[in-house]
Structure formats: C-alpha cells, structure tokens
Amino acid sequence: MSAAPGRPKQAxxxxxxxxxxxxxxxxxxxxxxxxxxxxxxxxxxxTLLALDDISFDIAAGEILGVVGESGAGKSLTGSAIIGLLxxxxxxxxxxxxxxxxxxxxxxYEQMRRIRGRRIGAIFQDPLTSLNPLxxxxxxxxxxxQAHLGFSHAQARQRAIELLxxxxxxxxxxxxxxxxxxxxxxxxQRVVIALALAAEPQLIVADEPTTALDVSIQAQIISLxxxxxxxxxxxxxxxxxxxGVIAETCDRVAVMYAGRVVEIGPVAEVIxxxxxxxxxxxxxxxxxxxxDRERLSQIEGSMPRLNxxxxxxxxxxxxxxxxxxxxxxxxxxxxxxxTQAACWLHEERA
Amino acid sequence: xxxxxxxxxxxxSLVMLTVALIAFTLFQFVGDPVNNMLGQDATPExxxxxxxxxxxxxxxxxxxxxxxxxxxxxxxxxxxxxxQKVATLIKERFPATLELSVTAALLALLVGVPLGAHAALxxxxxxxxxxxxxxxxxxxxxxxxxxxxxxxxxxxxxxxxPSFSRGDxxxxxxxxxxxxxxxxxxxxxxxxFTLAVFQLALIMRLVRAEMLEVLRADYxxxxxxxxxxxxxVYFGHALRNTLVPVITITGLQxxxxxxxxxxxxxxxxxxxxxxxxxxxxxxxxxxVMAAYLCLISLIFVLINLLVDLLYFAVDPRLRxxxxxx
Amino acid sequence: MAAFQSFFEGDVWWSFRRSPLAIAAAxxxxxxxxxxxxxxxxxxxxxFDLASLELMDARLPPQWLDGGSTKYLLGTDDQGRDLxxxxxxxxxxxxxxxxxxxxxxxxxxxxxxxxxxxxxxRVDGLIMRVCDVMLSFPSILVALxxxxxxxxxxxxAPGGLAFIVxxxxxxxxxxxxxxxxxxGSTMVERNKEYVQAARVIGVRPWRIMFRHVLPNVMGPVxxxxxxHVAAAVTIEATLSFLGVGVPPTTPxxxxxxxxxxxxxxxxxxxxxxxxxxxxxxxxxxxxxxGDWLRDALNPRLR
Numbered sequence: 001m002s003a004a005p006g007r008p009k010q011a012x013x014x015x016x017x018x019x020x021x022x023x024x025x026x027x028x029x030x031x032x033x034x035x036x037x038x039x040x041x042x043x044x045x046x047t048l049l050a051l052d053d054i055s056f057d058i059a060a061g062e063i064l065g066v067v068g069e070s071g072a073g074k075s076l077t078g079s080a081i082i083g084l085l086x087x088x089x090x091x092x093x094x095x096x097x098x099x100x101x102x103x104x105x106x107x108y109e110q111m112r113r114i115r116g117r118r119i120g121a122i123f124q125d126p127l128t129s130l131n132p133l134x135x136x137x138x139x140x141x142x143x144x145q146a147h148l149g150f151s152h153a154q155a156r157q158r159a160i161e162l163l164x165x166x167x168x169x170x171x172x173x174x175x176x177x178x179x180x181x182x183x184x185x186x187x188q189r190v191v192i193a194l195a196l197a198a199e200p201q202l203i204v205a206d207e208p209t210t211a212l213d214v215s216i217q218a219q220i221i222s223l224x225x226x227x228x229x230x231x232x233x234x235x236x237x238x239x240x241x242x243g244v245i246a247e248t249c250d251r252v253a254v255m256y257a258g259r260v261v262e263i264g265p266v267a268e269v270i271x272x273x274x275x276x277x278x279x280x281x282x283x284x285x286x287x288x289x290x291d292r293e294r295l296s297q298i299e300g301s302m303p304r305l306n307x308x309x310x311x312x313x314x315x316x317x318x319x320x321x322x323x324x325x326x327x328x329x330x331x332x333x334x335x336x337x338t339q340a341a342c343w344l345h346e347e348r349a
Numbered sequence: 350x351x352x353x354x355x356x357x358x359x360x361x362s363l364v365m366l367t368v369a370l371i372a373f374t375l376f377q378f379v380g381d382p383v384n385n386m387l388g389q390d391a392t393p394e395x396x397x398x399x400x401x402x403x404x405x406x407x408x409x410x411x412x413x414x415x416x417x418x419x420x421x422x423x424x425x426x427x428x429x430x431x432x433q434k435v436a437t438l439i440k441e442r443f444p445a446t447l448e449l450s451v452t453a454a455l456l457a458l459l460v461g462v463p464l465g466a467h468a469a470l471x472x473x474x475x476x477x478x479x480x481x482x483x484x485x486x487x488x489x490x491x492x493x494x495x496x497x498x499x500x501x502x503x504x505x506x507x508x509x510x511p512s513f514s515r516g517d518x519x520x521x522x523x524x525x526x527x528x529x530x531x532x533x534x535x536x537x538x539x540x541x542f543t544l545a546v547f548q549l550a551l552i553m554r555l556v557r558a559e560m561l562e563v564l565r566a567d568y569x570x571x572x573x574x575x576x577x578x579x580x581x582v583y584f585g586h587a588l589r590n591t592l593v594p595v596i597t598i599t600g601l602q603x604x605x606x607x608x609x610x611x612x613x614x615x616x617x618x619x620x621x622x623x624x625x626x627x628x629x630x631x632x633x634x635x636x637v638m639a640a641y642l643c644l645i646s647l648i649f650v651l652i653n654l655l656v657d658l659l660y661f662a663v664d665p666r667l668r669x670x671x672x673x674x
Numbered sequence: 675m676a677a678f679q680s681f682f683e684g685d686v687w688w689s690f691r692r693s694p695l696a697i698a699a700a701x702x703x704x705x706x707x708x709x710x711x712x713x714x715x716x717x718x719x720x721x722f723d724l725a726s727l728e729l730m731d732a733r734l735p736p737q738w739l740d741g742g743s744t745k746y747l748l749g750t751d752d753q754g755r756d757l758x759x760x761x762x763x764x765x766x767x768x769x770x771x772x773x774x775x776x777x778x779x780x781x782x783x784x785x786x787x788x789x790x791x792x793x794x795x796r797v798d799g800l801i802m803r804v805c806d807v808m809l810s811f812p813s814i815l816v817a818l819x820x821x822x823x824x825x826x827x828x829x830x831a832p833g834g835l836a837f838i839v840x841x842x843x844x845x846x847x848x849x850x851x852x853x854x855x856x857x858g859s860t861m862v863e864r865n866k867e868y869v870q871a872a873r874v875i876g877v878r879p880w881r882i883m884f885r886h887v888l889p890n891v892m893g894p895v896x897x898x899x900x901x902h903v904a905a906a907v908t909i910e911a912t913l914s915f916l917g918v919g920v921p922p923t924t925p926x927x928x929x930x931x932x933x934x935x936x937x938x939x940x941x942x943x944x945x946x947x948x949x950x951x952x953x954x955x956x957x958x959x960x961x962x963x964g965d966w967l968r969d970a971l972n973p974r975l976r
Contacts, residue, residue: 044688082574108579116576123574128567131586132666133593142585143575178665194575360806367807375823485965489957491908493915494950497931501938501946608812612912627916630822638822645815 030057030097031234032081032119032202037094037104039073039080039258041305048305050076050089052258055332060201063225063235065245065266067281068255069302074238077255078204080104081236082121083111098202117147120195120233122224124207126187130179136163136190137175140197147198162193167223185216192224202234209244221248242281246270254278257303257313264338274340276318312343320344357657361650366417368646372639373416376426425640430632435640439622444524445515446621449613450606452541457548458599465556466591469564470583480553487550492609496543496616503539511536513618540617544610552599560591593663600656604649689970699962706956710766717762718747721755722924729754733942749944751933757944760930761952767926768953771837772906775844779906780899782845783852788883788891790853791860798857805850813847817909820846821918836921844909848902852895859891893971900964904957911953927953 039051051073058064066074079085081096083106096104103114115121123129131139140159144150150158156175163171166189179187188208195203205224209217225248228235237249245252246266253263254275262275273279280298300317303309309316315325324343335345419425425435464484468477504512516536519529527533563569564587572582611623618624622641629637661667690696709716720726732754735742742749748757790801808816824839863869864887872882913919914928915935922929927949934946 084570084573112573112576112578114576115574121571121574123567123571125567129571131568131572131590133589133664134586142577142581146575146577146581180666191571194571198576363803364807485961486954486958489904489908489961490954491911491915491957493912494931494953497935497938497946498950501943505938505943605812608815611814611818612916615916626818630818630916630918633822638819642815642819646811649811 031060031099032058032236033095033097033100034077034081035095035097037077037080037096038092039076039085039089040092041089043088046306049092049308050258050305051080052308053094054255054258054260055094056253056260056263058202058234058236061229061232061234062250063228063237063248065249065252066236066238066255067240067242067245067252069240071302071305072255073258074240074255075206078121078206078236078238081204082115082119084115084121113147116143116195116200117198118200118202120198120200120203122188122191122195122203122205122208125211126184126191127179127211129191130187132179135176135178136182140175140190140194143194143197159193159197162197163190165227166190166193166196167219168193184212185220188212188216188220189223192220192227196227196231196233199231200233202236203228204236204238206238207240208237209241210239217244224248242270254281257308258305259313259341260332261314261342262338262340263332268337272337274335274338274345275314275342276320276344277314278340280317312341353661354658357654361654364650365643365646368643369417369420370413372420372642373413375635375642376416376639377412420640420643425643426636428629428634428637430628430634430637435636438625438637439640439644440523442620442622442625444526445619446607446610446614446623448527449537449540449544449619449621450603450610452537453544453548453610454603454606456541456545457552460545461549461552462556462592462595465553466560466588468553468557469560469591472561481557484550484553487546488554490546492543492547492612493616495546496540496613499539499543500616510539512539515620540613540619543616544606544613547609548599548602548606551602552595555598556591556595559595560587563587563590566590593660596663597656597660600652600659604652607648608645690966693966695962696966699959699966702955703959703963706765706952706959707769709762710769713759713762713766717756717759718745719756719759720763721757721760722763727754733937733945735942736944748948749942751930751945752937752942757930757948760925761927761948764925764927764930764949765952765956767920767924768907768910768928769956771841771844771910771920771926772903774841775848775906775910776899776902778841778845779848779902780852780895783849784856784888784895786849787853787856788860788888791857792864792879792883792887794861794864801853801857805853808846808850813905814909814912816847817843817913818916818918819843821913840910840913840919843913844906847909848905851898851902855894855898856891859894860887863887863890897964897968897971900960900967904960904964907953907957907960927956 034057035055037051037054038049041048041050054073054077056064066077068074076085076089079089080091083103085091091104094104095102098114098118103111106114130136137156137159140162141152141155144155144158145152148155160171160175163175168174168186168189174182179190182190192208195205203224208224209220212220221244224235224237237244239245249266251264252266252269253260254269254277255261256277262269262273262278264274269278270282273282277298284297298317303313303316309326311324311326311328312318312321312330315321318325322343328343330341330343332339332341333345335342423436427433428435428438431438464480468481471477500512503510514536515527516532516534517530518525518527518533527537569582569586572586577585608623610619610621611626613619614621614623615627622644625637626641628634629641690700714720731743731746731750732752734746734750736749737744737747739749746756746758748761750756751760786801790798811819820843821839824836824843828835860883869882869886872886873879910919910926911928911931914926915932917932919928920926925933930949931946931953934942934944934949937943937945
C-alpha cells in the first residue's frame, strides 16, 4: 500500500470504509482523499462557511454519489476539488489529495495540468458548457492536443472515436457541426466526450442530467457509468436525485448544510439509513408499491449558511434531538453498515 | 438568409423614404423652393419657368415623387450660400471627411480593443485602472473640447502641428487625398485623434465590459476544467466571443463618426462635408442641409445593413445549417 | 422618512460608502450644483450685469500671474467679465438646460416605451419603426437639425423660444434609449404573474402600467438618465460652441468656450481653459456617478 510520507497509516479514517463483508473490496489506495475540507466565502455581511470539515475518499474506478438539497455544498465540493472555486470563495482549511499528493493549494499552472488530464469535469448545463462559436471538433481537438502530444490528424481521429463511444451517430460528419445543431442529450454526450478526452482517472460530474429531459436522463447516466467503467475512471456524481444514485453508484455521501452527515455503500444507505436526515430523505421518496395519503416531508428547511445551528446542523428538524445534539457537533462514526454523524448512535462515551 | 437580407433592404428603403420625406419638407416648405433650386440671383422669368417645371401647383405627393427622383440622381439644387450645385460641393468635400473618419475609426479600433481586453484580463493592476480612468475621461470630454485643447497644446504652445485645413493634397482623378504627403499627415493627425478619442474610450469600455461578462460564462469554466492554457482560454475563447457583439456595435458607432466629424471639422477648419453642413445651418442653406441629411442617412443605413450581414458571417447560430449561404 | 432610512441601510448606500471615487464625484458635483444654484450669492461679481463691467479690466490674466489682479481670481475675458463668476453663471445655464432636456427625454421615452411594451402589436411596431428612424441619425445631427430649422422658421425669436427649441432638440436626440429599455423591461414584466393577476381583477391598464410595472423598470432608467445628463451637458455645450445653442445673452459654458477659442492664438489661454475645466469636471463627475450607479444596481455584481 503506497502511502505518501507522513500520512498516518491506518489512522482512524473518518470516511466510508468499505466493510470487509462487501465482496471484492480490498483496502485499495484511495484515488482521491478529501480531509477536513473547509471552504469559506467572504461576503460583505461576514464570512460564510460553505463547507465545514468535509472528509471522504474515492477509490480508483468507483462511483461515489454525493446527494443533498440545493445549497448543501455538493457543487462547491466539486469546484474545490478541481480548483475552480468561484471567487471570492476559497479553501480555508483541510487537504485534498490526488493519489497521495496534495492538490488543494497548487499554483495555477500545475493545477491546470491536472485538470482534464487527471481529473475531468462535467457541468450541469450542456448548452452553456460548449462555446457556441466553435465546432464540436475544434473543442475536442484542442483539449486532446493540450494534454496528449498528438498531431492534428491524430487528434481528429481520436475525437471522432470519442464521439462514437459516447453514442453520437455519424460522428465523422457531426464533428464539424456547432453545438446548437445538437439536441440537449447529444450535447451532454459531447460534454462527456470532452471530459474524457485526455483520459482522466477521476470525473467530477455536477448534476449532469438535471438540465435534460427525463427520458434522456437515464440514457446519459448509463452512458456515463459504462464509459467510465470501461476506462476504469472513478466518478464523483453530484446530484439531488436518489434514484440516479441507487442505479449508478457504489457508495454515496449525504450532505447537509456543508457537512457530510452519512456515507456508505449505496445499498446500506438506502435500505438502512442511520442518520435521521437520510431516513427523512428516503421516506420522502414516493414508492410505487405503497399506498400513502401524503408524501412524508421533513419539517422545516435546511438552514442558510449564515444561520447554521450550533451542534448538529440538523437538530432543529430532528425528531430525536436531545441536549447533546444542540451543543456538540457529531463526527462521522461507523454505524452498522455505514458511517453517520449522529449522537443517537454514539458508541464512544 | 436571403429572406433576411430582403427584409432588411425593405426596412432600409422605408427609413430612407422617411428621411427623404423630412428632407423634402425642409426643401419645399421651409424657405423658398425656387430659391433653393436656382439660388438668389435668378431672374423672375427663370423663377416662373421653374415654378412650372417643378409643378408647384401639383399635389404634394407628385412633388414628393419628383423630389425623390431628383434625390436619387443626386440633384439637390443650388446652395444658397455658395451658389454652386449642391452635388458638386458634396463631391468636393467627401474625400476629406471620409479620410478623416476612416483614420479615426482605425485608430479607435486598433488602440481601443487591446486596451479594453487588457483592462478585463488584468483587472486589479494599476495599468488597467489607469486606462479605465482615462477612458472615463475620454467619454466625458466633448469632442470640440479635445480639439481646442490639442490646438492649444500642439499648435499654440509647442508649435509642432498645424491647426487648420488639410495641407498638401494629391489629386487622384476625382478623389483628392492628403494621405500621400507628409504635410497631409501632419494636418490629419490632430483632427483624426480628436475624432477618435470618444470612440476609442467607448470601445475600450465596451470590450472590457463584454469580456468580463464572457469570462464568467460556463464554457469558459468548462474550458479551464479541461485544462486548457490561459492563452487558449483568453485569446481563443474569451476574445473571440467578446469580439462578436463588439464588432457589430462598433460598426454602428463608426457610422456616427461621420456625423461627429461635423464638430471636428469646425474646430480644425477641415474642408469636409461636416463643415459644409455647419455653414449651411448658420446660413439656413436648405438645399445643402437636405442633401446632407439624405447622404448621412444613406451611409448609416448601409453600414447598419453591412453590420447585420457581418453578424451572420460571424455567429454560426444565425445560419440555417451551419453554412453561410 | 422610513423610505429614507431604509435607503441608508440598503445595498446602494453601502456600495456608495465603499467607493471613494463615487464619494469624491458626488461631493464635487454637489459643490458645482451649489455654486450654480446660488451664483448670485457665491460669485464675487455678476459678469452679465453690463453696468458693472469695466472694459479697462478686460483680458486680465489669473490672479497669480503677472498682470493679474486680486479682484479677478481667474482673470477676465475680452469684455472685462470675471471668469470665476462667469463659470458659475454659465454652469447654471448648462445644468438647467441639461436637466430639462433629460427630464423631457425621459418623459417621452418612458411613456412611449411603456406603451409599446404593454400594448404590443401594431402600436409597438409603429413606435419601434419611429425609434429605428430616429436611430439612423446621430444625436448631434438631430439636435443640429431641429435647432437649424427653428432658426429658419423663427429667425428673430426671443431668447426664451431659443431655449425651448434647444431643450427640445436635445430631448429628441436621446429619448430612444429610454423607450427601448423600458419597452424591453415592460415586455418581461407584462408576462409576470402579478400583472396578469391585476388584469384578471380588472385593474385598468394605465394603472397597471404606472403603479406596478413602472417601479420595476426604473432601475436601468435611472442609470441611463445619469449618463444622459452628462451627454446632454456635452451636447448643449457643443451646440453653444457651434453657435446654435443658447442665446448669447445667457451664455452657458459652451458659449464661454467659444468666446475663449478666439483668443488662444493671442495668448489669453485662460479665457478658454477655465470654462473647459468646469465643463469637464461636471461631465466627469456625473459619468463617474453613473458608472458607480450602474455597478451598484447590477444584481449580478453584488
């Protein structure tokens, strides 16, 4: 097991340890490690803490889902990882390690070489992600040439292959078309091709299907899954759709108010949620085989970043909350099959 | 696309007709149209003959049609002040104004675009703050003021540059140009700069504002996320997308340069159409005013049309199947 | 009073306090406005009271140069008028004309814009055609034309009429921007639910337009108006410089500059410099404020 010098071996890893019972799992080196990441956004009304001590790992080739309500910090996590936080947001603490090396405060030029080549990104809206004035081919070729030393002809050939792999018909002709000549789903396929153009090991996908028609969503998700599996690329899939998570991911992290409240294998989190918030989320999903008068809802709403309660951020809405919840913030701790940050399950005194 | 061009031509014609109407009203009803056609020194017989010819007893629409017919042939009568045919006067003055305007336009573009891009890309730097302040000054200084100050500094105090007229001009057929002599350039320098300042400042601010907008777009973020270098992101993507609206807006602005030249020509006594027009206004020389009006509108309308076509060439979203017809 | 208070706690005021440039510009502008408004009391002389002029004092340089006199801080022109005082009276004329023009322009433009945006259809089409035609003329040309025509029609007009024509000319050259902006915003607002609700209830279109839609479109209009004031000052100065602006009996800064222009070759540079500086100071301050206002009101930059 390769460890970067100084990294504590077998320290209490607060992230989702794969339970030994899961078939095929071994203690593979984490491709991406996020340790106690803090992201602040200074505003004129004070500094907001948008991400508060986030920690998780992504192993090579695995698909980690990151789920939560709007404003929970999912997208921000993705932006922080690729080093493209919108100013004035900035990383105020913690570490991000890619294959054991820190990447969180790298100078721009070094980070640039990592982006695209080792970490790729997919954003939400395929229409605005593509430059309307350039052909699809040009955008692909420039990406390929930026990272791999291909000639123009080689890059073009490669681009056509990528388009074919992402399911675009008549790739050799369509490579010279402009983004507006593609439909929404096709555009997102192009975006996926672009993200994979330089063969990265990790893809950060920020709500890749939210802007698409429901009928297309499933296609795109399964494309993403299959193409990443083929290449052995890991995926951090940010979404608010639990259905997508269930279908696609190996593990899932649940975020709330800038914190990770639960993390674990998908089956465990969905069927045996340990954190009350996760339970609330699961309960709110209508099931086709149940007969219910009303959808169950979680009372209240997620706190705004400038009004996060002391202690556990969820405590005002939690029906199990007690004194300690209001005073002390819980850390992620193993609970049965997952890890959850909740005093209900405390095993430590 | 052909449909578009056709529609724009129709629009342009409508505009021109409206302008012609205004000019016609000026011509016929403000002051004496017979005077306008023959000048002050005509004999009563000539006036009578013209009255019949002009059909001043005919209905207004007929007179209007006649006016338009004349206008299209460039026939606007005789200048009340100068006694010469208006068409001749304008033909004489046109090269001066055109050379002045085009030089100023080039100056504004070649300096304004880089400065604006620089101000957007290096936002915090002192140099870009300075250039933005200067651009604010450029927009706030009236053109005539710039001209006067330049004359004060360069002609009166430093005595480096001449302050009026075109200097030595070379005649090329019907065109007289001041661009082939050093003296001509010395005379052109200050007026061109004066005319350019406002446009330059405007372009600079426009480019900066557009570029800042573009830099916040998702495709720029995605380009960075793909690890493209700064050079490619800024000059390949950001600049190209910035220039599309900028070039078209600038094209429209440049049309107004020709009108702004009125002021510059007055300050520097530059013998162009603008000076002619000012003198016409002072003297209530209706034929010249009417002719100038029509000519300027024509130039404007043509430039507008060209700019619209330019949009087609530059933005693929406007084409039907990605190809320019 | 409550509205006043909420303004000072609001974002706009906060943004103002943080911008030293805007504060400086506002201060300078206030001083200019004050001097212009109260010129009779602030200025040491009244340069347009012909009786008080002394031709012997003509063409005196500023006080600190040789030949200057403590009586005339910035020197005098060819008629013996104190330039310092002339600045204030001239600024007053310039500012009044500019303000009146902008107001008129705003009224015309906003009304037509509201009408076009709200009524839609043929009314909208007609108004937009008119805008297009107006836009095919640069503003200075429109102003010159109206002015020129005015002079032809009424060659011996009293001073008051000249003012009216001037204000009309400047107003005509600028209303299109307001109309277009307001039309665009109105069309957006028209489809919003609160307008549709008002229509359903039966509120009359006029009331909807003025009481509901108008406040929502005023933001950009305010920015436009500020910048327009600077432009109006400039156009007026230009017209006066060209001799077709304010009547010579009530000189504005443009007139003063024109007078001064005759003397730059004979060495009395001060006659042209002081009004020039005054003019630029005013337009610059207004433009700085307009710039700042646009950034402050832009929701995306907050």
